[in-house]
Amino acid sequence: MNDLVLETRGLTKRYxxxxxxxxxxxxxxxxxxxxxxxxxxxxxxxxxxxxxxLTEPTEGEVNVLGFDPARQPLSVKKRVGYMPDQVGFYDDxxxxxxLFYIAKLNGIPRDQIKRRVEEAIERVRLSEVIDKRxxxxxxxxxxxxxxADVLIKNPQLIIMDEPTQGLDPELAHEFLSLIxxxxxxxxxxxxxxxxLHQVQAICDRVGLFSRGRMVLQGTVPELARKVLGGxxxxxxxxxxxxxxxxxxxxxxxxxxxxxxxxxxxxxxxxKDIRADAAEAVVxxxxxxxxxxxxxxxxxDIYTRYFExxxxxxxx
Amino acid sequence: xxxxxxxxxxxxxxxxxxxxxxxxxxxxxxADHLTGVRMLILEMLVLLTAVGTIYTALQxxxxxxxxxxLYLRLFTTAQDPLPAFVFxxxxxxxxxxxxxxxxxxxGEFNRRTLSRILAQPVYRDALLMGKFLGGLLTLTMVxxxxxxxxxxxxxxxxxxxxxxxxxxxxxxxxxxTIFYGGIxxxxxxxxxxxxxxxxxxxxxxxxxxAFFIFFWNIVVGVIAPLLGPKQITTLDxxxxxxxxxxxxxxxxxxxxxxxxxxxxxxxxxxxxxxVLPVQLDRAIQAPLPxxxxxxxxxxxxxxxxxxxILLFALAYVLFQxxxxxx
Numbered sequence: 001m002n003d004l005v006l007e008t009r010g011l012t013k014r015y016x017x018x019x020x021x022x023x024x025x026x027x028x029x030x031x032x033x034x035x036x037x038x039x040x041x042x043x044x045x046x047x048x049x050x051x052x053x054l055t056e057p058t059e060g061e062v063n064v065l066g067f068d069p070a071r072q073p074l075s076v077k078k079r080v081g082y083m084p085d086q087v088g089f090y091d092d093x094x095x096x097x098x099l100f101y102i103a104k105l106n107g108i109p110r111d112q113i114k115r116r117v118e119e120a121i122e123r124v125r126l127s128e129v130i131d132k133r134x135x136x137x138x139x140x141x142x143x144x145x146x147x148a149d150v151l152i153k154n155p156q157l158i159i160m161d162e163p164t165q166g167l168d169p170e171l172a173h174e175f176l177s178l179i180x181x182x183x184x185x186x187x188x189x190x191x192x193x194x195x196l197h198q199v200q201a202i203c204d205r206v207g208l209f210s211r212g213r214m215v216l217q218g219t220v221p222e223l224a225r226k227v228l229g230g231x232x233x234x235x236x237x238x239x240x241x242x243x244x245x246x247x248x249x250x251x252x253x254x255x256x257x258x259x260x261x262x263x264x265x266x267x268x269x270x271k272d273i274r275a276d277a278a279e280a281v282v283x284x285x286x287x288x289x290x291x292x293x294x295x296x297x298x299x300d301i302y303t304r305y306f307e308x309x310x311x312x313x314x315x
Numbered sequence: 316x317x318x319x320x321x322x323x324x325x326x327x328x329x330x331x332x333x334x335x336x337x338x339x340x341x342x343x344x345x346a347d348h349l350t351g352v353r354m355l356i357l358e359m360l361v362l363l364t365a366v367g368t369i370y371t372a373l374q375x376x377x378x379x380x381x382x383x384x385l386y387l388r389l390f391t392t393a394q395d396p397l398p399a400f401v402f403x404x405x406x407x408x409x410x411x412x413x414x415x416x417x418x419x420x421x422g423e424f425n426r427r428t429l430s431r432i433l434a435q436p437v438y439r440d441a442l443l444m445g446k447f448l449g450g451l452l453t454l455t456m457v458x459x460x461x462x463x464x465x466x467x468x469x470x471x472x473x474x475x476x477x478x479x480x481x482x483x484x485x486x487x488x489x490x491x492t493i494f495y496g497g498i499x500x501x502x503x504x505x506x507x508x509x510x511x512x513x514x515x516x517x518x519x520x521x522x523x524x525a526f527f528i529f530f531w532n533i534v535v536g537v538i539a540p541l542l543g544p545k546q547i548t549t550l551d552x553x554x555x556x557x558x559x560x561x562x563x564x565x566x567x568x569x570x571x572x573x574x575x576x577x578x579x580x581x582x583x584x585x586x587x588x589x590v591l592p593v594q595l596d597r598a599i600q601a602p603l604p605x606x607x608x609x610x611x612x613x614x615x616x617x618x619x620x621x622x623x624i625l626l627f628a629l630a631y632v633l634f635q636x637x638x639x640x641x
Binding site: 049052054055071072073074075077078080081082083084086087088089090091101102104105106107146149153 | 329330331335336338339340342343426427428430431432433434435436437438638639
């Protein structure tokens with residue numbers, strides 16, 4: 001049994017004195033969406049290029065779908081779709097012609113090319129402009145065409161570099177839902193981004209990158225627990241005075257603190273104890289109007305983590 | 316099973332053929348060239364000079380004369396104010412070759428298509444080779460067409476069919492022309508991998524071209540005497556100095572091409588370069604047979620081909636080492 005689609009061990013890339021990627025251990029499981037997150041210049045693109053065999057690693061091991069990209073780049077590139085950031089096309093060719101070229105480079109049999117190109121374009125909803133010159137395409141259309149370009153080879157793994165960069169929020173959302181539908185079909189996806197809040201929703205696991213190092217890895221709640229002290233912030237809205245339920249709530253298991261603010265009760269807990277909290281309020285004779293748990297945002301985690309890291313180095 | 320054990324046996328060489336996808340690149344490049352506006356302009360330019368020079372040449376060539384090589388005269392006859400077609404070729408072929416390839420690599424880079432193309436299952440080899448061969452084949456097609464056109468006009472106006480000897484000579488000259496173009500194409504390809512900006516690559520290529528066309532002979536005139544003895548006293552020294560000058564001028568591809576043109580298109584030319592009157596004693600003033608002419612230009616022709624391969628190899632090495640990230 002082998003669920004790992006991609007694995008690196010001690011992957012390092014140096015340009016002279018500058019270390020772009022520093023002993024990276026990364027693993028991506030089959031069927032998951034993994035987010036490689038971090039600021040610009042953190043080494044995300046360099047990592048991706050090494051995964052594809054487009055840049056030779058200085059040190060370390062890479063394994064993509066059972067192949068070594070440095071030695072077997074063709075096998076890797078046949079199975080892995082790569083969408084570069086700010087994907088470019090031949091502007092004076094049509095969308096169809098652009099994809100035809102890619103299909104031919106992939107060695108897709110002649111009699112299948114036409115069908116596969118049309119299917120891929122259909123998939124990203126560009127069928128209406130299939131015979132228009134790409135030069136006239138908008139940013140969002142190009143990005144979608146970039147995805148069609150990747151889909152044409154039926155990849156087992158898709159790697160996307162900054163897929164939502166330069167898209168307005170609506171387009172970014174639309175694009176992310178396309179990625180989500182791919183995930184539903186069981187495609188494994190590795191994407192890099194510096195726009196944390198955008199990709200948070202679709203990533204199963206994320207790795208936070210900083211200066212060539214992967215500083216944190218895991219699901220978003222995992223990271224939240226690690227960095228934000230594992231606090232779930234549960235908000236309760238009750239009828240009448242909030243203060244009288246305080247005791248009842250403080251008595252619950254896993255509760256760290258209970259505060260009352262603007263008539264709302266905020267419970268900080270180690271687990272998602274919404275059900276217990278509601279029960280406690282009702283038992284204490286209260287009526288519950290609202291109950292919600294604040295989801296932790298990656299932005300918070302990231303900011304907090306680096307604040308702490310900075311703090312530590314200062315001390 | 317751990318992934319490391321699943322990995323295929325690691326070999327020292329790269330897997331698969333370096334030419335995977337060459338056909339796809341080649342057809343795309345040729346399609347681009349043949350449908351592009353740039354190519355159209357260049358074709359018009361060559362066509363215009365061909366028709367113009369051939370037309371004026373035809374006015375001086377009379378079909379009745381007992382000249383054996385009427386068709387070759389079409390290439391070499393000049394009449395004021397227009398120089399001969401070969402002269403135009405020597406100048407235009409480099410420009411066409413440079414125009415076809417000065418933006419081949421950096422153009423892909425600037426359009427941001429390079430990383431997308433290289434993420435497909437092909438090696439860089441195929442991309443570079445496809446681009447070069449695509450340009451060279453385009454050049455071959457264009458000049459083959461021009462050659463046929465010239466012979467066509469010739470048949471219509473002269474009324475005699477070309478001899479096998481003439482056809483053979485024209486074909487060898489065509490081969491020389493194509494590789495003369497190949498050198499400049501490889502040079503422009505090299506600059507297109509070195510410089511990020513296509514304009515810089517084009518300018519650098521044209522600078523080299525201008526240097527060889529306008530300045531190389533002057534430079535040789537200055538260098539050659541410095542390399543020899545200060546004062547020439549014996550005949551041997553004179554010969555040596557002359558030969559040194561000869562060797563230096565032949566560094567220029569334009570000289571090599573001119574040599575090929577002279578020998579191939581003027582069958583009565585038996586020697587290239589430095590010849591003493593003693594050596595010409597009792598030489599018969601008759602045209603050389605084709606095979607002998609080929610022997611005379613063989614070094615020039617192989618020189619052109621070798622330089623083309625050398626420049627291409629250099630571009631290849633640089634391209635392989637280039638980081639493709641934008």
